Amino acid sequence: MVPIVRTLQAHLPDTRLTWIMGQTEAGLLGDLDGVEIITHDKKTGTGTLRRKLSGRAFDVLLLMQVALRAGLASRAVKAPVRIGFDRSRSRDGHRVFINERIPNAPPGHVIDGFFGFCEALGVQERHLRWDIPVPNSARERSEELLARFGGETSGTDGDKTAAHKILLISPCSSDRFRNFRNWAPEYYAKVASYAASVHGLRIVLTGGRSQVERDYGERILAALNNPSGQKVPVPILNLIGRTDLKTLFALMQRASVVLAPDSGPLHMAVAAGTPPIGLYATSNPERTGPVLGMRWVVNAYPQAVRESLGRAVGDIRWGKRVRDPRAMELIKPAAVIAKLDELMSTPTKERLAV
Numbered sequence: 001m002v003p004i005v006r007t008l009q010a011h012l013p014d015t016r017l018t019w020i021m022g023q024t025e026a027g028l029l030g031d032l033d034g035v036e037i038i039t040h041d042k043k044t045g046t047g048t049l050r051r052k053l054s055g056r057a058f059d060v061l062l063l064m065q066v067a068l069r070a071g072l073a074s075r076a077v078k079a080p081v082r083i084g085f086d087r088s089r090s091r092d093g094h095r096v097f098i099n100e101r102i103p104n105a106p107p108g109h110v111i112d113g114f115f116g117f118c119e120a121l122g123v124q125e126r127h128l129r130w131d132i133p134v135p136n137s138a139r140e141r142s143e144e145l146l147a148r149f150g151g152e153t154s155g156t157d158g159d160k161t162a163a164h165k166i167l168l169i170s171p172c173s174s175d176r177f178r179n180f181r182n183w184a185p186e187y188y189a190k191v192a193s194y195a196a197s198v199h200g201l202r203i204v205l206t207g208g209r210s211q212v213e214r215d216y217g218e219r220i221l222a223a224l225n226n227p228s229g230q231k232v233p234v235p236i237l238n239l240i241g242r243t244d245l246k247t248l249f250a251l252m253q254r255a256s257v258v259l260a261p262d263s264g265p266l267h268m269a270v271a272a273g274t275p276p277i278g279l280y281a282t283s284n285p286e287r288t289g290p291v292l293g294m295r296w297v298v299n300a301y302p303q304a305v306r307e308s309l310g311r312a313v314g315d316i317r318w319g320k321r322v323r324d325p326r327a328m329e330l331i332k333p334a335a336v337i338a339k340l341d342e343l344m345s346t347p348t349k350e351r352l353a354v
Helices: 004-013 024-030 047-051 066-075 111-119 138-149 183-201 210-221 245-254 264-271 303-308 335-345
Strands: 017-021 037-038 061-062 081-084 167-168 202-205 237-240 257-261 276-280
Touching: 004 017, 004 111, 017 024, 024 037, 024 245, 047 257, 138 237, 138 245, 167 183, 167 245, 183 202, 183 210, 183 335, 210 237, 245 264, 257 335, 264 276, 276 335
Parallel strands: 017 037, 061 081, 167 202, 167 257, 202 237, 257 276
Antiparallel strands: none
16 A cells, blocks of 8 residues: 555645554554554544544545445544455445545456546556665564574665575464464474575564464474474574564564465565565465566465366456365465575566566
8 A cells, every 4th residue: 555655645745644553553654654544443433533533525536445344433434435356346335435436447456446546536647666664663672683693694675695694474364253364383394494404594484472473483483393202403482473564674674584375464575675575275376476576486376266166267256266275275485485496596686676
């Protein structure tokens, strides 16, 4: 979403922007320059949001989510022009909350739909800019954590090879009903061991504070034990549950590569300027893959569609999820290692080329 904000700022400099987002997201984007951020807890209903916006009116509302809860929350926003998605992308009563639609477009990436809102305002150019602020406290905290590896951890600005090279692994996606996006801990361990022994990468595990994520980290560490019970000499730092989003973002800026399933951290990596290796089987990367660095995606979605649905990708609804807990098993460590080898042999400046 940040490139959409940056595009609007570039082409409508006299327009004031207000962004309603969740408290968690505000932990990363709450200080985005030139934008008023209003937090909304979708679990508590719209009463608090109505009070925050009481007495205020806006010229235009961009309703960029089609979920019913987003539509209900939008009623707290008083605006004569209410722009929403085109009919092909509408659902959950989205049409009830809008009075204009973005231009019709063929199925594509999520960000293409978002840029449709810019087009509805007469802005055709796109600015793929993120420049998310990172406070000194977050940078200092990230360096403090990395110092536990021992030795030099900080390189010259923008040079990720001047110090220890880092593979940051964010192994878990969001904990949603029938999500099935997580890869096997044993597979992550195989990639981590290879990355350390062949490419000299130091491994950082990151994630939230849920018990599921903590257990996942422990299972990855356990999988790195050899039969005698002694740890394989893989330099690994388990930071799951120990960072806020700003510190995580600072860590990503220091990493050489990020490994993750279809999840928020994958897109944070792109914003941080770090190439992500994305693991996709239950969702279509052509729709929700990284905006930059798509070449590093390991894409088992077509195979998962064939095996779980008995059809081809072109024969199903665009973006349809594969709700099969076995789907991620179609991604083998060898495929991820091949992407890692290719990425590490690519010049740094070319790794996130459009």
